[in-house]
Amino acid sequence: MKRLTSLLITWEALLVVLLLVSSVIGAILSPYFMTGFNFYALTSNIMEIAIMALPMTLIIIAGEIDLSVASVLGLSSVVLGLLWERGNPMWLAIGVALLVGLVAGCLNGLLVTKLALPSLVVTIGTLALFRGLAYVVLGDQAVSNFPTVFTDFGFSTIPGTELPWSGLIFVILTVIFAVVLHFSRLGRQLYAIGNSKEAARFSGINVGRVKLVLFILSGVIAALAGVIFTARFSSARPDNAVGFELDVVTVVLLGGVNIFGGRGSLLGVVLAIFIIAVLQNVLGLLNISGDIQSLAIGLLLILSVLGPNLARRIQVVIARRRFAVGRSKQL
Amino acid sequence: MTTTSHEVKPAKQRGQLGQARLLGLVSRVRELGLLIVLLFIVLIVGIQAPRFLSIDNFVQILLSVAILAIVAVGETLVVLTRNVDLSVGSIVGFTAFVTAYFFKELPQSNLLPGILLGCALGLVLGLLNGVIVSFGRVPSIVATLGTLYAYRGLVFIFASNTTSQVNASDVPTSYLALATTQILGIPALIFIAAVIAIIVGYFLHASQSGRQLYAVGSNPEAASMIGIRADWLVFTAFAAAGLLCGLAGVLWGARFATVDATNATGLELQVIAAVVVGGVNIFGGSGTILGAVLGAIVLGTLENALNILNISQFWLQAIYGAAIIGAVVLDAFITRWLQRAILSGRKKA
Numbered sequence: 001m002k003r004l005t006s007l008l009i010t011w012e013a014l015l016v017v018l019l020l021v022s023s024v025i026g027a028i029l030s031p032y033f034m035t036g037f038n039f040y041a042l043t044s045n046i047m048e049i050a051i052m053a054l055p056m057t058l059i060i061i062a063g064e065i066d067l068s069v070a071s072v073l074g075l076s077s078v079v080l081g082l083l084w085e086r087g088n089p090m091w092l093a094i095g096v097a098l099l100v101g102l103v104a105g106c107l108n109g110l111l112v113t114k115l116a117l118p119s120l121v122v123t124i125g126t127l128a129l130f131r132g133l134a135y136v137v138l139g140d141q142a143v144s145n146f147p148t149v150f151t152d153f154g155f156s157t158i159p160g161t162e163l164p165w166s167g168l169i170f171v172i173l174t175v176i177f178a179v180v181l182h183f184s185r186l187g188r189q190l191y192a193i194g195n196s197k198e199a200a201r202f203s204g205i206n207v208g209r210v211k212l213v214l215f216i217l218s219g220v221i222a223a224l225a226g227v228i229f230t231a232r233f234s235s236a237r238p239d240n241a242v243g244f245e246l247d248v249v250t251v252v253l254l255g256g257v258n259i260f261g262g263r264g265s266l267l268g269v270v271l272a273i274f275i276i277a278v279l280q281n282v283l284g285l286l287n288i289s290g291d292i293q294s295l296a297i298g299l300l301l302i303l304s305v306l307g308p309n310l311a312r313r314i315q316v317v318i319a320r321r322r323f324a325v326g327r328s329k330q331l
Numbered sequence: 332m333t334t335t336s337h338e339v340k341p342a343k344q345r346g347q348l349g350q351a352r353l354l355g356l357v358s359r360v361r362e363l364g365l366l367i368v369l370l371f372i373v374l375i376v377g378i379q380a381p382r383f384l385s386i387d388n389f390v391q392i393l394l395s396v397a398i399l400a401i402v403a404v405g406e407t408l409v410v411l412t413r414n415v416d417l418s419v420g421s422i423v424g425f426t427a428f429v430t431a432y433f434f435k436e437l438p439q440s441n442l443l444p445g446i447l448l449g450c451a452l453g454l455v456l457g458l459l460n461g462v463i464v465s466f467g468r469v470p471s472i473v474a475t476l477g478t479l480y481a482y483r484g485l486v487f488i489f490a491s492n493t494t495s496q497v498n499a500s501d502v503p504t505s506y507l508a509l510a511t512t513q514i515l516g517i518p519a520l521i522f523i524a525a526v527i528a529i530i531v532g533y534f535l536h537a538s539q540s541g542r543q544l545y546a547v548g549s550n551p552e553a554a555s556m557i558g559i560r561a562d563w564l565v566f567t568a569f570a571a572a573g574l575l576c577g578l579a580g581v582l583w584g585a586r587f588a589t590v591d592a593t594n595a596t597g598l599e600l601q602v603i604a605a606v607v608v609g610g611v612n613i614f615g616g617s618g619t620i621l622g623a624v625l626g627a628i629v630l631g632t633l634e635n636a637l638n639i640l641n642i643s644q645f646w647l648q649a650i651y652g653a654a655i656i657g658a659v660v661l662d663a664f665i666t667r668w669l670q671r672a673i674l675s676g677r678k679k680a
Binding site for chain 2: 065111115116117118120121122124125126127128129130131132133135136139140243246249250253259260289291292293294295296297298299301302305306309310
């Protein structure tokens with residue numbers, strides 16, 4: 001166990017180094033990197049992904065996955081736009097958008113827990129379903145005449161700082177999630193479930209209910225990300241944030257969370273969020289298009305699992321050799 | 332293990348035999364059910380719009396399904412081993428673009444080099460997936476989610492260094508004819524898809540490696556105990572899926588004639604929908620090529636029906652999603668029901 005925590009610490013140390021190195025490279029490559037405005041651009045660009053990564057961390061630690069988050073984001077954005085366009089007050093539109101996320105997460109959760117279906121398949125299905133519904137709701141239209149109060153929330157910074165308002169939401173949520181994951185009973189239960197579902201059940205954890213809560217949480221947060229995304233681009237379109245699930249999963253796995261559950265920390269995920277943000281920002285400053293950036297993100301996703309795998313294998317080989325040497329000395 | 336282990340073993344084996352029989356039964360029930368669903372759709376839509384029932388329209392449906400079916404056959408091989416390949420859309424897009432570009436640059440070339448180029452590229456991308464999953468021990472969902480975006484990124488890099496779009500007028504008609512010509516009176520696309528489905532279906536059913544593929548998917552531990560090299564089989568399944576995607580890409584370029592770097596985006600959802608609707612168990616170990624092809628045909632028929640009934644195409648993606656969820660829910664219920672039926676039958680005996 002001690003060995004395991006030391007491994008985790010080194011992973012997070014590695015992430016800190018990676019973050020520093022990529023920032024230094026960014027500063028060398030582009031004179032614009034170290035400016036206040038760029039810090040704003042860098043953070044506000046990643047905030048939807050960052051916010052959705054928080055519940056995703058909990059879900060993956062509990063041994064499940066939610067691939068439908070980007071589609072929930074798109075659907076809630078479209079619902080928000082439609083309700084506003086039909087003349088409803090903004091608070092109502094936002095409320096209903098969040099409710100849509102709750103219902104979507106509830107559907108995922110019920111299918112996974114009540115019918116014991118694999119979350120991977122369920123959420124691939126709802127990935128298509130929710131995105132499809134977004135198209136059904138708005139077709140190829142877009143809503144963009146949002147009130148300035150709403151778009152200001154998306155564009156402007158907290159007075160006196162270079163931090164976007166969404167950044168404040170992220171900070172608050174991160175604190176809440178960190179407390180829940182690392183200092184609460186529910187957090188310990190998540191690790192237990194991720195390590196062994198059966199053992200968790202036998203020790204009196206209501207596995208189904210915990211997972212249902214996680215999926216609902218993920219849905220609501222994805223809808224919140226949808227509201228932020230809509231405000232930031234001042235546009236509700238059915239194809240908003242297509243493919244963001246890749247970035248969210250990448251961030252979580254790069255943060256050192258084990259894809260099979262049971263291991264990981266929020267600190268690692270937060271570090272990974274900023275690494276990805278810097279990476280995207282630097283590539284953007286170098287005029288590399290978003291489609292080609294996805295090559296880098298995709299590779300990073302694979303490497304974030306492949307790297308530790310290979311490291312572990314090498315460790316095993318070294319340990320075996322030491323064992324063999326030690327034994328031959330004894331003989 | 333203690334000395335009692337040899338006493339436990341036979342019972343366990345019997346349990347697993349029951350499991351295998353159960354899975355076989357489920358897939359048979361599923362294929363029959365799928366046929367009934369298909370007939371049902373045809374009947375309902377046929378009453379609403381008689382032109383749906385014309386032979387010409389059926390050929391149209393099969394034409395639109397052919398490429399999807401070829402990719403679904405490859406996906407089935409992967410899913411049978413308890414894995415999934417999410418990168419198929421990107422591989423098809425990549426090979427379609429490269430093949431079309433090849434014919435644009437070398438219009439005098441024979442068909443064969445272009446076809447081989449597309450297939451070889453697909454194979455290489457599939458091999459890469461296989462290496463990452465089998466030997467890098469990266470879960471296939473993560474690995475192929477990564478390559479879905481990585482391969483698509485490569486298409487964009489390739490396109491930004493060559494041409495943004497290949498048009499129908501840029502490529503020789505002999506290439507386009509690949510999709511329109513007829514073999515033995517059957518449109519070539521349908522013919523090729525049918526031949527591939529029959530060959531792979533026969534291989535799965537009758538060959539040793541085919542049976543081993545099922546074994547690896549239904550019980551990996553038991554499979555490794557009897558000496559099956561699971562990692563090589565999984566590797567081969569990914570390679571074969573890549574190869575079939577490559578061929579599908581070649582045909583995609585010929586059928587749609589105009590291709591850009593975004594072509595075949597999102598195809599993976601249709602393919603997984605076809606495979607899952609076709610009764611291939613996403614946990615591996617059960618399912619047939621016939622089922623997967625039937626699944627593709629059901630989806631193609633639905634798409635065609637939407638067209639004919641003048642329902643917005645925007646519904647299509649939602650229907651695919653609902654079909655995936657409906658199919659896995661149905662599978663769960665059928666499995667439970669059959670399990671209960673088998674158990675009660677055993678009690679009586």
